[in-house]
Structure formats: structure tokens, C-alpha cells
Amino acid sequence: MTQEGFLNIAGLSAGYGATRVLEGLDLAIGKGEFVALLGSSGCGKTTLLRAIAGFVKPSGGKISVDGTDVTRQPPDKRGMALVFQSYALWPHMTVAQNIGYGLKLRGRPKAEIAKRVGELEDLLGLSGLGGRKPGALSGGQRQRVALGRALAIDPQILLLDEPLSNLDARIRLKVRHDISALQKRLGITAVHVTHDREEAMVMADRIVILDRGRIAQQGTPQELYNRPATPFVAAFMGAENRIDLTGRIAGDRVIIAAGPANAAADLALDGRPLADGLLEARFRAEAASLLAGESDGNATRDALELPGRVEAASYPGGAWRHSVRVGEETLLVDSSEPFALGAAVRIRIPTEALFLFVRQGLPAGPEGSLSDGTNGRVLEASET
Ligand SMILES: Nc1ncnc2c1ncn2[C@@H]1O[C@H](COP(=O)(O)OP(=O)(O)OP(=O)(O)O)[C@@H](O)[C@H]1O
16 A cells, blocks of 8 residues: 555554564555454564554564654654553552553643643543542453543544453443544544454554464455455455355356255356356355255356255344255354254355355365466356
């Protein structure tokens, strides 16, 4: 990304000794924007956040804030505040003393500190708790004190390192909302590390998905959810069902050949960057439907059908979730009605819910009809 941001990260490389974690990472974050860094464990989210904060020294690249190069500045000179997963509150200090701690360190007058602490207690719903010690607070209240302490110094940038992961599910939803509302109200720029997709979706203006120290894709929650650019991103955004197909492009259609795990289909290409050959399809359990009975062998139009057998059904709430055996795979599909174990079914996935990707660098799958995915190869006829 070449566009200049308020917080600008250009060509950032960082690691620990011989371990390279980030390699030439570029990221531009706008003023007042809330960006979530999402990725699997060990992909470098915390390292990036700590490099932004100044706690990890980059081996290359530049970090600037509002046009000022801060790459070599110490953490406390960067106008940033970091909130951790563990609240790291001083247990012997009261709520008010914890919130005012950064201001006291900066030698601010007592009256000014008291005023600012009072304002933050009001803002964070902590009024009346100023005299309590952290040990006498709930997890959610503690996290709000930690947030108050971070905000007390009026940071330009708020860095959040999984601040909600220690909270129980119900409180997490509330604090999640509190943080977003506050961030928007204060117009503060925020970078939030999480591996909780839903948390990133509901809190962030933009999600940046990291994969092994590189940006796999970035965009609004809707863009990533509806248009994942790679199988990795699709899986990360919840499309964990995977099936291998062979396809051929015909104008603005992609013709899917019948395979051991799928019926033939004729689908709208819909802008997907596909080529003839082996494809990887991904979809979400809730985006497909289950139909009773076996396939009639005809190609379906604008939907892919996968014949299978129900292996298990459970009710997690809202819909019945079925494990369906399809060829060599077990796929998860939701349905409003339960299907009997062993029932012959078809999983139907409408084109718009089907993420299709060219399979890269793989030998032919069990389909076996293509060995190298060469363009123009004639596939088994699936057109009717
Ligand atoms: N202090 C350290 N010394 C050596 N290696 C480290 C250190 N901290 C992190 N690493 C390694 O750097 C890589 C990236 O770690 P990082 O903490 O940035 O990942 P993460 O995406 O935040 O993961 P998680 O979601 O598990 O917190 C990992 O392989 C990790 O083992």
C-alpha cells in the first residue's frame, strides 16, 4: 500500500535474533481509523503492534506518525498508549491512582490529574469506584481502568493487544462495544490485535489479515467476508468447508466438471480471477443448504451440488449443524430442519456463497482428469 496514512508503516522488517517475523511490511492507517490485525497464532500481530509502540526494534523500514519519523523514538515519546490482555494494573493503587499514573509520571499538577481522572471515570462508567483497588473489581471493570490509564495521557494512537481475551463471553461483548463507541467518540486512531474474527468484524473499520509476517489481505469487514482473495483468507473468515473441483472458463461462466465429490455445474464467473484447471472451492456452513435425496446427474445452474451422507447432527442454536460425508471430505452444513443420520443428501451452495480459487502448485487431486491445469484443456463435459 503506497498511500500515506496518519500512521504510516513502510517496508517494516522485525524479528527476534535469527527469527524473522515481519518482512518489508507496508501499512497506512488513517486518522481516526480503527484497524484490526487478525491472523493465526505466531503470524506476527503482536510483533507489529510492539514495533509500532516502540518496544520491538525494527531491523529495517520506517514508522511515521502524522509525517514525523518515530522509528528511533522511545515508546513514551510516540504519543501512543498500549492496552494489554493482562490489565497490568498496580494492585496496591486505587482505580483513580491507576488511571492517573501516566500523568503523575509526567509530573502533571495534582488538580489536573484529579480532573482528568474524574472525566475518564465518567466516560468509562467507573464513577464511584475511584477509591477501590483492582482486586475489588470485575474483569470488565479492570479492563476499563486499563483503558482509562491508556487514555489519560491523550494518546494520538491507541494500541490494543487482545485486551478482551481475558473477559468472559458476555462481558466481552459489552466491553467490545464500549471500546468502539469510545474510540469513535474521541476520534482516536486505534490498532487492535486479535485472533477473534467476530471481534475484528464488529469493531474495525478495516481488517488486516496477516499470514506469516505478511499482509494476506486487507479491507472492510464486508470486503474480506464476501470477497476473500485467497483460500487462507476465506478459511480465516469462516469458509472452512473445502472441496477440490475442476473447471473451465466459458465467457462469463465457469463450467464445473462432475467429480467424485460434486455434480456438474454451470456458474456465473462474477469477476473471479479463475483459469481452466484445478480449483479449490470454499464455503461457510451457514451459506449452504441441505436437500434430501440423490443428485439426478444433471448440471445445476448458478449453484454447486455435492452429494453426500449425513454423519452427525447437532443443535448449537438457531439451526441444525450437520456433518456430511462428501467423497473424502467431511463438510459442515446448517439446516433449519434436522436430517436423519445416514440420509442421502445434496449440499447446495449458491454461486455467490461459493469462493473459488485456482489451486496453486498442486498435483492433480483424486479427480485425476487434469495433471497440470493447462489452459484450454478440455474437461469432462458438464454443459447440457
Ligand atoms: N521475545 C521473543 N523472542 C523470540 N521469538 C519471539 C519472541 N516473541 C515472539 N517470538 C516469535 O515471533 C513470532 C511472532 O510472534 P507474535 O507474538 O508477533 O505472534 P502473534 O501473531 O501475536 O501470535 P499470538 O496470536 O499467538 O499472540 C512467533 O513465531 C513467536 O514465537
